[in-house]
Amino acid sequence: MIPPRFEYHAPKTVGEAVALLGQLGSEAKLLAGGHSLLPMMKLRFAQPEHLIDINRIPELKGIREEGGTVVIGAMTVENDLIRSPILQAKVPLLCEAAKLIADPQVRNRGTIGGDIAHGDPGNDHPALSIAIDASFVLEGPNGRRTVAAKGFFLGTYMTQLEENEVMCEIRVPAFAQGTGYAYEKLKRKTGDWATAGCAVVIRKDGDQVSHVRIALTNVAPTALHAEAAEAALLNKPFNAANVQDAVAAAIAICDPAEDLRGDIEYKTAMAGEMVKRALNKAWSLCA
Amino acid sequence: MSKKLITISVNGKKEEKAVEPRTLLIHFLREELNLTGAHIGCETSHCGVCTVDIDGQSVKSCTHLAVQCDGSEVLTVEGLAHKGVLHAVQEGFYKEHGLQCGFCTPGMLMRAYRFLQENPNPTEDEIRHGMSGNLCRCTGYQNIIKAVQYAAKKLQEPVAA
DSSP: OOOOOOEEEOOSSHHHHHHHHHHHGGGEEEESSOTTHHHHHHTTSOOOSEEEEOTTOGGGOOEEEETTEEEEETTOBHHHHHHOHHHHHHOHHHHHHHTTSSOHHHHTTOBHHHHHHTOOTTOSHHHHHHHTTOEEEEEETTEEEEEESTTTEEETTEESOOTTOEEEEEEEEOOOTTOEEEEEEEOSSTTOOOSEEEEEEEEEETTEEEEEEEEEESSSSSOEEOHHHHHTTBTSBOOHHHHHHHHHHHHHTOOOOOBTTBOHHHHHHHHHHHHHHHHHHHHHHOO | OOOEEEEEEETTEEEEEEEOTTOBHHHIIIIISOOOOSOOOSSSSSSOTTEEEETTEEEEGGGSBGGGGTTOEEEOGGGTSBTTBOOHHHHHHHHTTOOSSOTTHHHHHHHHHHHHHHOSSOOHHHHHHHTTTOOOSSSOSHHHHHHHHHHHHHHHSOOOO
């Protein structure tokens, strides 16, 4: 399979990429890691007339700290998330979760920004971003703006990223000491998307839950922020009954599509199971 | 659509070619350079038979544009053996019978080659994870694991003077 014909552009700066987007309009697509876009082009699900390859823009890569915030360049690849000493110390959930994404070769190409901006509910970083209270820095013709992960995902392949914008940074507050975390992902095989997945970040005060984020992967047209499930736990003791209430609240917002990974009933049940496992694992890491 | 001139080092040999932007690296290697070692399998970045090394990283060449390799160093399975002597991973697959039909082998070899540089002394579990982007439909993987273990051991032996 060969992609349809296109013109290739390789800007060296974000400014050049934004200018090209403005000039070429809706006929242009940004090429990040390419592991979603190129297969879609081979299958003619996407036929852009112009590809703007943003792999040669150094400012979009790398991980750094700015005070209590970890700043991840949007073109940072999954394997660099796994290897990052900063993330291992400050946002270890991203290192653990990235190991569950695709396979070693694909993780050399697939980027965190591409995974988020694509807006595929099967991608893992949307739910992870919600769980870690990330925000995204987007650059367009009128400069930069920052939007929260919560509310960014509007529908399948639809996000708040405008056609003339480039995602530049993912900004994440460093985990407070003692934060528990987990990403539970049920998949049929290495490299598959989740049948259901759940990201949890949790903190405790004595035996009470003092902070909790719960987000779900691939059980609706977008990643889901399970707010009612969080409310079932917040400022309450972490026990089996409250966990079960949270699971029930998460199940209630699931709206999965039936496919080869399972029917609606199965996927919904598995989402509940992933929530339960992720909550218990995250709580066990809490200090 | 205009062609782009690229300069690329493949197995140590410098190549300068004009390519259509849509040409995938796997097609460039096989059809422009007649290097048919890397195979075309699933074409959707799942199976790993097209794995090559680009600038020291394993990449699935069916999901990478040749034009993106401008200025890069690429190693394919044809570049593994040195002066007629098999590389340790090739010897391992041969000695441990790490193949049956052989279709997945070029990708397995290239991934094993890079994996053992990332992790020279891996556990069996680490090998299974490290090789998880390569599918084999014949062997049941057991002998592939043994082949990688053989190569890991061989690569750690002191080189004879």
